[in-house]
Amino acid sequence: MLKAHQGAEVDIIDRLPTPFGLVRSGVAPDHPETKIVTNQFSRVPQNERCSFFGNVSIGSSVSLSELREMYHVVVLAYGAESDRILGIPGEDLAGTHSAREFVWWYNGHPDCRNLAPDLKSTDTAVILGQGNVALDVARILLRPTMELATTDISSHALGALEESRIRKVYLVGRRGPVQAACTAKELREVLGIKDLYIHIQEADLLKTPTDEEELKNSRIQRRVYELLSKAAVSGHSHPSSGQRELHFVFFRKPDRFIDSDDRSGHIAGVRVEKTMLKESAGAGKQIAVGTGQFEDLECGLVLKSIGYKSIPVDGLPFDHHKGIVPNARGRVLSNTSDLTQLEEGLYVCGWLKRGPTGIIATNLYCAEETIASINEDIEKGVLASTSNMPKPGREGLLQLLETIHRTENYCSKDERIVLFGDGHHEMTRKEHIQYLKQWMTSEERLKNLNKLSDLAVKHYNEKSNSKYEFVKFVKATVLPHRGFLYHITFEAKEKDAVDGQSITFQAKVYDGRKLWDTEPDRFLDSDDRSGHVADVLFEKTMLKVTPTLCGKAN
Amino acid sequence: MFITKFSRLGAHVIKGLRRGQLTSTPGTAYSSVFNNHSLQPLKHQFFSATAGDKSQEGEDEANKKISVTFVDKDGEEKQIKVPIGMSMLEAAHENDIELEGACEGSLACSTCHVIVMDMEYYNKLEDPTDEENDMLDLAFGLTDTSRLGCQVIAKPELDGIHLALPAATRNFAVDGYKPKPH
Numbered sequence: 001m002l003k004a005h006q007g008a009e010v011d012i013i014d015r016l017p018t019p020f021g022l023v024r025s026g027v028a029p030d031h032p033e034t035k036i037v038t039n040q041f042s043r044v045p046q047n048e049r050c051s052f053f054g055n056v057s058i059g060s061s062v063s064l065s066e067l068r069e070m071y072h073v074v075v076l077a078y079g080a081e082s083d084r085i086l087g088i089p090g091e092d093l094a095g096t097h098s099a100r101e102f103v104w105w106y107n108g109h110p111d112c113r114n115l116a117p118d119l120k121s122t123d124t125a126v127i128l129g130q131g132n133v134a135l136d137v138a139r140i141l142l143r144p145t146m147e148l149a150t151t152d153i154s155s156h157a158l159g160a161l162e163e164s165r166i167r168k169v170y171l172v173g174r175r176g177p178v179q180a181a182c183t184a185k186e187l188r189e190v191l192g193i194k195d196l197y198i199h200i201q202e203a204d205l206l207k208t209p210t211d212e213e214e215l216k217n218s219r220i221q222r223r224v225y226e227l228l229s230k231a232a233v234s235g236h237s238h239p240s241s242g243q244r245e246l247h248f249v250f251f252r253k254p255d256r257f258i259d260s261d262d263r264s265g266h267i268a269g270v271r272v273e274k275t276m277l278k279e280s281a282g283a284g285k286q287i288a289v290g291t292g293q294f295e296d297l298e299c300g301l302v303l304k305s306i307g308y309k310s311i312p313v314d315g316l317p318f319d320h321h322k323g324i325v326p327n328a329r330g331r332v333l334s335n336t337s338d339l340t341q342l343e344e345g346l347y348v349c350g351w352l353k354r355g356p357t358g359i360i361a362t363n364l365y366c367a368e369e370t371i372a373s374i375n376e377d378i379e380k381g382v383l384a385s386t387s388n389m390p391k392p393g394r395e396g397l398l399q400l401l402e403t404i405h406r407t408e409n410y411c412s413k414d415e416r417i418v419l420f421g422d423g424h425h426e427m428t429r430k431e432h433i434q435y436l437k438q439w440m441t442s443e444e445r446l447k448n449l450n451k452l453s454d455l456a457v458k459h460y461n462e463k464s465n466s467k468y469e470f471v472k473f474v475k476a477t478v479l480p481h482r483g484f485l486y487h488i489t490f491e492a493k494e495k496d497a498v499d500g501q502s503i504t505f506q507a508k509v510y511d512g513r514k515l516w517d518t519e520p521d522r523f524l525d526s527d528d529r530s531g532h533v534a535d536v537l538f539e540k541t542m543l544k545v546t547p548t549l550c551g552k553a554n
Numbered sequence: 555m556f557i558t559k560f561s562r563l564g565a566h567v568i569k570g571l572r573r574g575q576l577t578s579t580p581g582t583a584y585s586s587v588f589n590n591h592s593l594q595p596l597k598h599q600f601f602s603a604t605a606g607d608k609s610q611e612g613e614d615e616a617n618k619k620i621s622v623t624f625v626d627k628d629g630e631e632k633q634i635k636v637p638i639g640m641s642m643l644e645a646a647h648e649n650d651i652e653l654e655g656a657c658e659g660s661l662a663c664s665t666c667h668v669i670v671m672d673m674e675y676y677n678k679l680e681d682p683t684d685e686e687n688d689m690l691d692l693a694f695g696l697t698d699t700s701r702l703g704c705q706v707i708a709k710p711e712l713d714g715i716h717l718a719l720p721a722a723t724r725n726f727a728v729d730g731y732k733p734k735p736h
Contacts (some may be wrong), residue, residue, distance in 0.1 A: 033662035040656060185688035221689040359692050360656050361665045 001075075002047050004371050005378065010050045011071075011394050014080075015057040016110065022079060027110040028136045029153035030143070037360055051394060055402070060364035062400055066437070068345055070396035070431050072383055073374055076316070076325065076332075077367075079348040080308035080356040084323075086128070090257025091304075093124075095267035099133050099305035105142055106161075108154030119385045126270050128254055129305030130173035131181040137303050138169050139190045142244050147194075168245045174253040174275055174288035176204055177228045178211040184223045191231050196246055197239035198505020200232035204250040210279060210286060250298070251275045253288055256385055258296065269298040308356035317343065324348075324355050330370030331377070345383055347374055395475055402477060403436040453490040456507035467495040469501045485510050614721060620713035624651050625671065628720040636708040642668060643703040653719060659704035661685045664693040666703035671716040674697060678711045695720040 016023060020038050027034045041101055045052045058064055058078070060501050068198060069073050083098035085091060104112035121443070125141055127134045140148070145162045153161075173180060175343035177200070180187075205228065215222045228248070232280045239245050252272035272295060275288035283486070309547050311324070312318035319326045320334050326333040332348050334341035349370040350363050358366070427435060439445055452468045461468055473488040493502035511517045561626040618637040620659060626632070636645040644667045646653035654665035667690070670676040680689065686705050693700055703717070 018655065031662065033660035036658045036660055036662065037656040104721070150658060183688065184691055188688065211707075219696065222693060223687065360663050361654075361692065363696060364656070364665060365652060525613050551636065 001371055001374065002044070003373050004050055008480060009393060012045065012050070012052045013056045013067075013398060014054050017054040019052055019054065025104050025107045025178075027107075028103075028140065029107065029151035030139070030148065032151065034360075040470075044551065053397065055322075057312050058340060061404055061420065062397070064313055066400065067397075069144040070347070070400075071393050072393075073345050073347065075330075075347045075349055075374075076313075076352055078310075078313075080310040080323070082309040082311050083304065084307040084309050086254055086304065088256050088363075090259060090267070093257050093259060093267040094118075094265055095300055096302040097256060099127070099129065099137050099303045102137055102303050103133065106153055106157035106446060108116065108157070114158060117301065119160055119166050119301065121165075123164050123165050124170070124297075124299040125167045125301040125303065126170045126171050126172060126297050126299040127303045127305055128270070129307075130171050130248070131305060132186045133181055133188050133305075134171055134303075134305035135182050135186040137305060138171055138246060139186075139193065141166050141169055142196055142246060143193055144192075144195075150469070158461065166301065167242070168247070169248045170249050170299070172249045172254065172272060172297070174251070174271070175286065176211070176250045177248070178207060178214055178225055179277075179286065180221075180222060180224050180228065180237055180250075182224060184222060184227060187224055187227050190246065193244075193246075195243060197243045198231050198235055198243065199247040201250070202232050204231050208277070210277070214286070220266070229548050251289065252287065252295075255290075255294060256318055257302065267300060267302055269296045275389065281430075287480055297411070307498060308351070310352045310356070316346075322325075322355065325352055327353055328373075330366075330373045342382075352473050361470060371453065397523075399440055399475070400437060404433055404439055419478065446473065449476050449486070449488060449490075452486060452509045453488050453492075456490070456505065456509055457492050460505070460507075468492040468505075469495050474504065489541075566681060597618075608664075618710070620710060620715075621710070622708070622709050623716045624653075625716060625718040626652065627719055634682050636707050638710065640708050641704050642708070644665075644705040644707065646703060654702055655704060657713040659703070661689060663703070664689045664702065667693040667696075667720055668706065669695075669720060670699040670701060670703055670706075671718050675715045676701075676734075679706060693709045693720070715723075 001008050005547075012019070013262040014021070023038055024036055035179075044050055056062060057141055058067070083100050083177045085382075095118060095295055097115065101112050101115055102117060105115040106116065106400075111441065119141075127138055140157075141162070141164070148158060148161060160243070195255060202457045215225060230268075235453070249272070251274060252464040253275050254538075255271045255273045257267055258271060260266040263490075273290040274293040274295070276291055277286040278289050279285075294456050309323045310318075312320075317332060317334055318324075327348050328339050329341075330344040330349060330353060332346040333339065334343055347370050349367050351358075353370070354362075374383075418546060450470070450473050457468050457470045460466065469492055471491040471493050476486050476488040478487075479485045487506060488509055489506050490505060491502040491504055493500055582595065582708075617637070619637050621633060622636045622642065623631050623633045624646060632649070632651060633647040634645060634651070636642070641659060643653060643655045643659055646666075647655065656665040657663040660664075670679070679701065682705065686702055688701055689702060690696060693702075695706075700720075703728070706712075
């Protein structure tokens, strides 16, 4: 966006305090080369038109509608932070996790750092799914911890893995080796783990004519199949004692999770149904259908790696069936069916736009498409014009974040906030944020700040024998301190000046309203405590903003 | 003009072939380049400079550049000079050609995907390694002459090569295209 539009200012907002999203929480710790992309990401906010704001959540910190009011364009790119479910009995048994949770755990994502998967009371884990995430998870469970220790794996995970008793991992897929959803790189890696016994049933490698056709059309499936067939015939026929084992289990779909007899509520195994492939109508894809034959895989840990799911936020159209935001080339549609009903200024990108598949490059193209749409809309004048309708952008956001920050200063954990102690001003934290947000944008506040700025100019004129006139208010911060201490930025110009150019001032103004009559005022000695100008700090033509809550230092 | 250009190119090829015997075997040269790449992304590899050059000619060769033409997705051509030993990814970046390189040449992504426009030139390249093929599997708009820009290293035989940047962005996600799961 910065490249495509020379005037654009871009603020990146993340709910975590740290940047890089999935590269940090999703890419495996033993894939440092994939993480090199963070170098490129880091260069982005070095551009002075770009800032990063961490620790800001959509919903609790700022709502989507507020963002849309503050910015001309909002692009949602928050990915897929939830999981698809199987919808079979026993899915909630202790010892079952989604692969995403497990990945977040070993990558040190704050939401899952306390997951504490039990790796000690069992020696067998079942991973449902055969995509790259499934292979990542299998590799982390099976790779010698000596090797993992040199990666940036989270220390709590490394500690737990060092004590892990897991020796045997099943990778279960509904379809066959021809349809395995992983890529060659990840497969090669897991097959190459030191001293690992690999088991693939040779009968599973038999191909039907339809399989042959599928392989002919897909280079990646071809290469994955070749690797699997090679692995099936190489190596020993039996594991040596104590050797770690990886079993590829094809043509099985999970039917139910089995509750443990001696540890009720805990997983003891997975019942799987044998499947066969059937050509689905249209698509040319083969799907797995059950055969009615069942078998049980005993295990004490299940990791479900069957796909991610995006979560909607308030005020965002969402296609629950597909788990994505309905969009036309990145433009958010008001509803799924109608391509003409657009949400003005709202765009979507990445997994939230296409669903949770694809690699970095896929998302690169996806982002380019969204940016092209935005640019088209700017050129066509579809967006609220930047010149006719300026929006507060970063300033607005900072103000709002400060509001929240202030509320948290009043009261960080308590549900109720007592203001003024007169028994009439009690609010919940949420109400207080709401109240402050309204106050920040109210006309009353602006009137007051205009008045205080005007006072500041007069004060300055008296002191410096100048003749400035107040032009307009720019922005202000305020601290409650037996009244309110404002730092106001405003513009003023010299009276009767020929060129009439205004310059920027910043003033510190104390507005000591009589709120606490009984307490002595130690802050000011002025008798008139309303709108006393404490000082005009400086005048400057350019001001640098220093974010108070977060963001990069300017 | 066409003719002169062509004959010049021919001369280079012949010279290149002769030089080919001077340099170390392609296999070893390649693997050393690859290792360097994973350790020190985006550093120049002038491996040919050290390869058995006692003569004056050796130094000339080391400083020599070949001509490479990038063709962008709109079909526009940009011809640049690339020193022997430099990867096409580095060369593109030094010349402001919009070729991404998310993993900076460490064979962990497919963003520097280029298409060699002439089969003859494609055949002059070493075969891609398994690791490169793994990444090419995922490249958008893969062709028979696709390579990763970070793995194509300038050598005299490649003088005059044309590399196309895939026209991916124009076609992506139009008319029901579904990205392949991975």
